[in-house]
Amino acid sequence: MRTRSHTAGQLREENTGETVQLCGWVHARREQSSDLVFIDLRDRYGITQLVFDSEDSGSALPPKAKELHLEDVIAIRGQVRARDKANTRFETGAVEVVVTELQVLSRTANPPLIPSDEKNLPSEEIRLKHRYLDLRRPKMQHILRTRHRVSKCARDYFDDHGFLEIETPNLTRSTPEGARDFLVPSRNQAGMWYALPQSPQLFKQILMVGGADRYLQICRCFRDEDPRADRQVEFTQIDCEMSFVDRKEVLAIMEGFARTLWNEILGVDLPEFDQITYQDAMDRFGIDRPDTRFALELVDVSDLCATTDFKVFTEALGKPRGVVKAICVPGGAAKLTRKITDGYSKFVQNFGAGGVPVTKVANGTLEAGIAKFVEPIAAQLIERLGAQDGDTILFGADTYSVATKALGELRQKVARDMDLIDESKWNFLWVVDFPMFEWDEETSRFYAMHHPFTAPADHELERFMGMDPSDTEGIESIVSDGYDMVCNGSEIGGGSIRIHQQDVQKKVFQLLGISEEEAKLKFSFLLDALGFGAPPHGGIAFGLDRLVMHLTGTDNIRDVIAFPKSLSGADLMCEAPNVVDDEQLTELHVKSTAKPSR
RNA sequence: GGGGCGGUAGCUCAAUUGGUUAGAGUUCCGGACUGUCUAUCCGGUGGUUGCGGGUUCGAGUCCCGUCCGCCUCGCCA
Numbered sequence: 001m002r003t004r005s006h007t008a009g010q011l012r013e014e015n016t017g018e019t020v021q022l023c024g025w026v027h028a029r030r031e032q033s034s035d036l037v038f039i040d041l042r043d044r045y046g047i048t049q050l051v052f053d054s055e056d057s058g059s060a061l062p063p064k065a066k067e068l069h070l071e072d073v074i075a076i077r078g079q080v081r082a083r084d085k086a087n088t089r090f091e092t093g094a095v096e097v098v099v100t101e102l103q104v105l106s107r108t109a110n111p112p113l114i115p116s117d118e119k120n121l122p123s124e125e126i127r128l129k130h131r132y133l134d135l136r137r138p139k140m141q142h143i144l145r146t147r148h149r150v151s152k153c154a155r156d157y158f159d160d161h162g163f164l165e166i167e168t169p170n171l172t173r174s175t176p177e178g179a180r181d182f183l184v185p186s187r188n189q190a191g192m193w194y195a196l197p198q199s200p201q202l203f204k205q206i207l208m209v210g211g212a213d214r215y216l217q218i219c220r221c222f223r224d225e226d227p228r229a230d231r232q233v234e235f236t237q238i239d240c241e242m243s244f245v246d247r248k249e250v251l252a253i254m255e256g257f258a259r260t261l262w263n264e265i266l267g268v269d270l271p272e273f274d275q276i277t278y279q280d281a282m283d284r285f286g287i288d289r290p291d292t293r294f295a296l297e298l299v300d301v302s303d304l305c306a307t308t309d310f311k312v313f314t315e316a317l318g319k320p321r322g323v324v325k326a327i328c329v330p331g332g333a334a335k336l337t338r339k340i341t342d343g344y345s346k347f348v349q350n351f352g353a354g355g356v357p358v359t360k361v362a363n364g365t366l367e368a369g370i371a372k373f374v375e376p377i378a379a380q381l382i383e384r385l386g387a388q389d390g391d392t393i394l395f396g397a398d399t400y401s402v403a404t405k406a407l408g409e410l411r412q413k414v415a416r417d418m419d420l421i422d423e424s425k426w427n428f429l430w431v432v433d434f435p436m437f438e439w440d441e442e443t444s445r446f447y448a449m450h451h452p453f454t455a456p457a458d459h460e461l462e463r464f465m466g467m468d469p470s471d472t473e474g475i476e477s478i479v480s481d482g483y484d485m486v487c488n489g490s491e492i493g494g495g496s497i498r499i500h501q502q503d504v505q506k507k508v509f510q511l512l513g514i515s516e517e518e519a520k521l522k523f524s525f526l527l528d529a530l531g532f533g534a535p536p537h538g539g540i541a542f543g544l545d546r547l548v549m550h551l552t553g554t555d556n557i558r559d560v561i562a563f564p565k566s567l568s569g570a571d572l573m574c575e576a577p578n579v580v581d582d583e584q585l586t587e588l589h590v591k592s593t594a595k596p597s598r
Numbered sequence: 599g600g601g602g603c604g605g606u607a608g609c610u611c612a613a614u615u616g617g618u619u620a621g622a623g624u625u626c627c628g629g630a631c632u633g634u635c636u637a638u639c640c641g642g643u644g645g646u647u648g649c650g651g652g653u654u655c656g657a658g659u660c661c662c663g664u665c666c667g668c669c670u671c672g673c674c675a
Contacts, residue, residue, distance in 0.1 A: 028636050036632040055632070062632095070625080070636095087635055110608050110626055116636055120610040120624070125667045178675035198675080225674040226599095350601085350671055438675095451675040556668095566667065 001075040001103045009046020013094045015080045020097060022048060023075045023105070025136065026068050027116045037065040040116070041074070041097075044141055049087065049096040050076060056098050064102055070114055071133075073106035124558070128572040131563060143560055146265060147548045151218055153264050154238045154542075157257050163216040163240065168203035170196060170220070175522055176514070177452055179223035182233075185588040196222035199541060201451060202526055204241040205498055208537040209529045215241045218544065227567050230490065230546060230557050234565065238547075240495075241539030247481055247497055250538045251430055254493065257542075258428060258485065265551045270428055273485075277433040286325075286408020288434075291489025292427045294420040296411045298325045298396075298404065304380050305397070310373035312357055316397035324397040325407050328385040329414055332392025333360045340417065341369075344394065344410055353406035357395040361387045370395075412489065428487050433457065436464070436480040437511065439472065445513050446475060450482040452508050453526070454496040455538075457481045465507055475511055481538070492547055495540030502530040 005021045027042035035054040040047050052065035068074065078099040087093035112129075113122045115136040121127070127134040134140055155165065174181045174195035181195040197203075199221050207215045217239045227233055242250060255273050262268045274292070281290050284297045305313040305324040316322045329336060336358075345355035359369035366378040374381060387393060394414070396407035415421050436456055437446040448454060456464040457479045464478050482496035499505045505527060509519040519527065548560040558564035565571055585591065 030634045030637045031631090032634050032637075033631045036634080038634050038637085040635080049635075051633085053632075084633080085635095089635075093635090112608055112625095114609075114625070114636090117609080117624080118636075122609055123605085123667070125605085126609075128667085176675090179673080201675090223674060226672085228674085229669070231674070352671095448675055454675090567669090568666080570666090572667085 001077065001101065002105060004075070007045035008041050008043040008048045009091055011048055011080055011092050011095050011097070013082055016082045016095060018080045019077065020080055021075065021077045022050075022097065024048075024073070025115075026070055026072045026074060029065075029068060029070065031066060034066070035062050037062050039065060039068060039074075039099075041076070042115070042136075042138075046092055047090045048092045049083075049090075050078065051081075051096050051098050052102075053098060057100050059100065061099060061102060065099075068104070069108055069110075070116065071108040071111050071136075072104055073108075075103045075105055077101040125566075125572065128558070128564070128566060131573045135562065140559070143548065143552045143554070144562065146552050147544075147560060149265060150261060150544065150548055150551065151238075153261050154216070154218060154257070154544075157260050158214075158216040158240065161214070161253060161256075163214040163242075164212055165216050165218075166207060166212060167217060168197070168200040168207075168219065172197050172203075175202070176518075177448065177512075179225050182222045182224050185590050187588050190589040198223050199237060200239055201453065204239060204539065205453060205534075205537065206526070206529050208241055208243045208498075208500075209532065209534045212241075213243045213535075215239075215539075224569075227565070227569070229555060230549065232545065232557055232561065232564060233569050235557075235561075236544040238542040238544050239539070240541070241537060243535040243537045245497075245536070245538055247432070247483065247538065250495065250497070250540065251483060254485065254495075254540050254542075255428075255430075258487075258492075261547065261551075262426065268426060270426055274429040275432055276429055278431055278435065279433065281431050282404055282408075286404045286406075286411060287489075288431055289484065289486040289489055289491045290429070290431075291412060291415070291421070292429060293422050293425045293488060294415045296327050296329065296415060296420070298327060298407050298411065299385055300324075301326045301381060301384060301395075304377045304384070305374070307377060308374055310357075310370060312354070312370075313373075313395075313397050316399075316403070319399050321400040322398065323400050323403050324395060325403050326381070326385060326396070327394045327407060327411055327414070328387045329392040329394065329418065330388070331390050332394075332414075332418070333362070333390045335418055336392050336414075341392070341394070344413070347413060348396070348406040348410055351406040351409055352402045353396060353398050356406075356410065357397065359393050361389055361391045361393065363389065366393070426487065428485065431484045431486055432482075433479045434482040434484075435476060436460075436478040436508075437475050439476060446472075446511060448508070448512065450480060450494065450496050452512060452514075453498050453505070455481045455499045455504065461504070465504065467507075467511060469511055469513075483540075485540070485542070487550055490546060490550070491543070492550065493540050493542040495538065497536070497538035500530060500534040500536050502527055505530055 004023045008022055008024045022041055024041045024043035027040040027047055030038040037052040039050040041050050052062045054062050076099045078097040080095050081098050083094060083096050111133055112126050113133040171184060171194040179198050184194040186192040186194060200217060200219055204215050219237055219239055220234060221237050222234050224233060259270045262270050278288055281288055286298050300323060302317060302324045306317050313324050316324060341358045348356055357370045359366045359371045361382060366374060385393060396403040435449050438449045440447055460478050467474055480496060484491050485493035545557050545560050549557060554560060563571060
């Protein structure tokens with residue numbers, strides 16, 4: 001007995017009287033007496049109650065049932081019977097199966113994780129180590145199923161729109177820029193290395209040159225950087241690219257995908273996505289992926305504060321690109337205690353700011369905190385912020401980038417503290433008009449904000465091609481044709497219209513300080529391809545893991561990956577990474593320089 | 599690489615100011631009970647307090663080091 005006639009989620013009242021055969025795990029055991037035992041049988045499809053009853057079956061089955069442990073694997077034969085009182089927790093709750101035959105297919109040791117115990121979820125360390133037990137939990141089964149449905153929805157939607165699914169290599173070459181690569185030594189070519197792809201970016205562009213026209217791939221990407229709650233070293237993209245399109249057309253297709261997905265999985269009809277420019281997002285929200293489920297917008301009050309004698313403000317405004325910005329927190333006076341706002345000062349220090357000057361609105365003017373310093377501009381501040389009695393005003397004063405970033409992060413923290421986030425909302429938006437380049441202080445050079453293959457916006461092309469590499473202000477101001485899809489403050493997709501002209505691509509390399517020789521050495525395949533008739537093209541990559549996180553309501557990326565890695569990049573179940581034999585290393589022409597400590 | 603939190607029974611947690619034999623729930627083991635719903639009731643087993651040092655009459659508790667997990671800054675074109 002190792003096959004089944006039905007799954008554990010299948011039986012209904014109309015099956016009453018049928019003789020059935022079921023297989024699965026012992027989810028719960030309720031021993032009513034030595035002659036009456038209930039077992040909840042679980043498989044991927046659901047849970048069915050089994051009854052072992054000596055009166056009904058006339059057999060000695062109940063004593064055998066008593067020997068069953070949670071998570072034993074069993075097969076049973078029995079008769080479906082309607083129940084007097086249905087159990088509404090299970091889809092099969094209207095019936096039960098009176099067992100006449102029982103076979104234990106597999107015993108279990110005392111498990112460190114009990115899938116039916118929803119109250120005492122073991123530590124994540126144990127969940128990861130015994131992943132096969134964790135995956136049995138109904139919640140994890142739901143996530144796995146949702147992830148499958150998202151992949152299927154992507155394939156169906158893009159197939160409907162003419163996209164071809166095409167695979168690209170996982171063993172590829174390392175290219176400069178971007179994240180740290182995972183490397184694979186070559187056996188055949190001593191001293192040479194493959195790199196695992198950070199994304200199939202160049203391959204998908206070359207597929208466009210190859211005439212694929214519309215491409216889709218659900219592909220694994222690898223970036224050897226420290227993980228976060230929403231980031232893994234190994235993650236999955238829904239990667240798309242289209243030929244002969246402009247930004248408008250790409251956004252329409254991709255927005256259509258997100259809308260289809262949310263409808264398919266959640267039954268939610270999303271409204272048309274808002275668009276916001278990068279500059280606007282930074283000015284108003286202090287972040288390039290604003291969460292618009294709440295207001296608390298950043299307001300520039302530099303001009304007002306310049307007239308005060310408050311040293312924190314005047315010193316900030318004396319810096320290059322110095323600003324003073326403020327957030328008005330409605331009703332903050334009652335909830336944001338001195339202790340909390342002191343904590344905010346500490347919080348923003350994580351982002352390089354000195355602290356958070358605070359004041360409150362009362363009786364139509366400002367009181368407490370830095371009120372005495374801003375007294376002369378109190379009326380104007382209140383008016384510009386639209387503040388009312390009982391509000392708290394939080395300031396950020398520093399260079400534009402520091403003040404903006406600190407207040408942007410603070411804005412989100414305050415929203416959580418004040419419970420201002422409506423969790424039922426789905427606020428999607430496109431962030432557009434990113435800068436092409438970003439200055440890096442440490443290395444004193446420009447980097448591509450998105451990646452070096454992003455095209456300048458159409459109206460910028462002439463200015464871009466004439467740009468002098470020494471004109472840092474000019475370079476910084478060039479707007480690209482890149483875009484991000486943002487959902488509730490989380491970036492779920494990003495892409496751009498790509499460069500399809502060789503001379504434009506060469507100009508990007510020039511402005512990035514990549515010499516012609518280096519460009520030829522590292523990117524000749526791309527430059528060559530662009531020289532043989534490349535169609536205008538653009539695309540996007542969605543973070544599949546993050547989409548599933550949103551659709552299943554988890555804030556932990558490990559929950560949506562069957563076999564995820566810990567923060568140190570370890571697979572706690574199979575214990576990767578691990579040592580290898582010396583012979584393997586020799587064959588690969590590799591010698592470790594690690595100290596033999598462990 | 600930096601900052602923070604955590605590691606005590608198979609699992610989830612507790613243990614006062616450093617002080618008696620490290621407790622409870624659950625799993626597991628044994629028993630009672632014929633309609634349970636993660637059943638209930640009675641009894642029992644179960645501990646290298648992550649690991650290594652140190653301080654002390656005495657350390658789960660304090661100190662130093664180290665490993666692991668989580669959150670986070672840097673990083674993530």
